[in-house]
Amino acid sequence: MEFQVGRGAFAEAVGWAARALPSKSPVPVLGGLLLEADAGRLTASGFDFETAARIGTDAETSGSGRVLVLGRRLLDICRVLPEGAVRCALEGTRFTVEAGGTEFGLSTLPLDEYPPLPSPPAPYGVVDAAGFADAVGQVAVAAGRDDTLPALTGVQLRLEGEEMTVSALDRYRYAVRKLPWKPEAGADGEAVEALLPARRLLDVARSLARCGSVRIGLDPSAPGGGLVGFEGGRMRSVVRRLDGRLPGYGSLFELTGAAVAEVECGALAEAVRRVSVVAEANSPVRLDFSATDGSVRVRAGYGDDVAAQRLPAALTGAEEVTVAFRPAYLLDALNSFEGPVLRMELLGAGQRALLSAAGAGAEDVTAHRHLLMSVKQLV
Template sequence: MEFRIERNALVEAVVWASRSLPARSPVPVLGGLMLDAGRGRLRISGFDYEASASIEVPAQTPSVGKVLATGRRLLDICRVLPDAPVECGSEGTRFTLEGGGARFGLSILPREEYPALPELPAPCGTVDAAQFADAVARVAIAAGRDDSLPVLTRIQLRLEDGALTLAASDRYRYAVRTVPWKPWAAGSEAVEVVVPGRRLAEISKSLAKTGAVRIGLSSPGGPDGPGGGLIAFEGDGMRTTLRLLEGRLPRYGKLFALERPAVAVTQREALAEAVRRVAVVAEQNCPVRLDFSARGTLILQAGYGDDVASQQVTATLDGADDLAAAFNPGYLLEALNSFDAPHVRFELLGPGQRALLSAAPDADADADADGAAREDHRHLLMSVRQLS
């Protein structure tokens, strides 16, 4: 097997396929990447039973064939290759790469022991790639990062007529964002699936510039559905699958329905800057206190003893004369930065209770000329009970 390929094309292909490589595996061949040279193209793929990734790129192929190369080592080599065309081939039990005066060799893994990649489920619709990547990134901040609690590290997707809704929660916050979705079958039933959050974030980021992402599901709602089926993402020659996980997040409808909340509106960037400023005196995990007033002010305070900071910003408050709430500054900043709108709306119940953030209409601007709806994004935060 021999092929010749541009260096950047090879690097991008190996980086994409290596996303499916397991961090550790008792099965050595799962740490390999399959390189399949066909007529005028090179396909690189990886698989670890939970996820698969493959990509096809143009290449000159004097001799077709397949080789299973050590994935991490191949990735390291590709990153240091000189900026020149790369000639690759297999020589006995060795795979070689040569270009720009540099030559590398790495051992070949037994191809016959490598499992077959899963078949891609048929696409059921498309979503704008940039919007999808942006939505995943803004929701993923609310997913848990502790792998010892895997149920909290997931992202839930709900596909229904015209809308794709993503949701994530780590118990202390809950983010939900909706983007337009084009199902291929009109009137199809809504489907909810749960996937690993970290991997979905990586996949969506890599597909962000492909224009449109095709999404497929294997037997949604059936015996091969959540917990046993697959979800597939395709775009611009890149294909990947994730095994669907069991369980689902708590229904956010009741959590987001706050009874008779006070409503505050303030400038998002001004508040974010104030949080960053006063939080410099706060010890780790210490909250920032927000004192809202119907007089049109919001005072932020942080710190204890002599190490304190405060700042005042403008805000409106309806439904109460005064109301205080305190939040983890990191969580609050991430929530604020997940919005694009110039103003953010707080629905508040009081200390130690839920607070719902959403985009507020800009009173100083007319509606969008194309009639676009305001940002369909909501972020629930638990406020700290103890105020000092």
């Protein structure tokens, strides 16, 4: 096995495939990257039983073959390679990487112990790559981190007709984003749901953001334990689905009788970030909205250790409303919005609050909404 490839293309291929490497694994061969060279093509793959990443690139191949090498070691080598052509060869059990007069040698891992890579499921539809990355990024902040509740650590994709709904929740928040997508001709239009690990999906979506479009593949008849494939340009990734599904959000997002506040999103985020420096761990940030003053007072802390800032805000449906949130949760929500003005539907302390971009209606196909639970105990 011997091939030559440009440094940039080689580093990109290794970097993409390395995304599927486990941080720790009791199976040593899963720490390896599979390199395959044949007929002017180099393919790099990584796999950890939950995610597979694969990418192909043009290369000058003077000898075909396959080799399994330590992935993170090869990734470190790619970062320090000098510019120019990279020449790689397999000599017995030693894999060499040479560029610009610098040569590295790597021992190889046993190929016969490496598990077969999963086959990607059949294409089901196409979505705009940048819009998909934005949507996953906006809702993934609401996914739980508690591995004892695996379903809550996922992001759910719901595909129905020409609309995709991306959603995530933990026990205190629920984020939803809708965006258009184009199903394949063979898709029947029935609603299909797939729950995927949030961190893995976020990594895949961001990596494919510049590909123009992402082709999604899945088997609608596999409700759990199946695979979802993502393909953009030369890059492909397969992610194993989580068992279960997220509860519906329809009734949760209906806040009958709520007061409505509108405030500049960026200014509110900066105020929350500023005043929360005096807040103790898990203590809330309080928001006092006043229709009379046309303002919101952002306050945190107890006793003499307090901080406060007042911002312009419009309030309708009540003279005054006070709510309080965990600072980290509130900042996650505020930072997920791209519009300049935030709309907040408020029921009061200890109750639900629904955040959305001002001017976005409930039927807006690109609507992003984030539900937060206000804490009962105010500052």
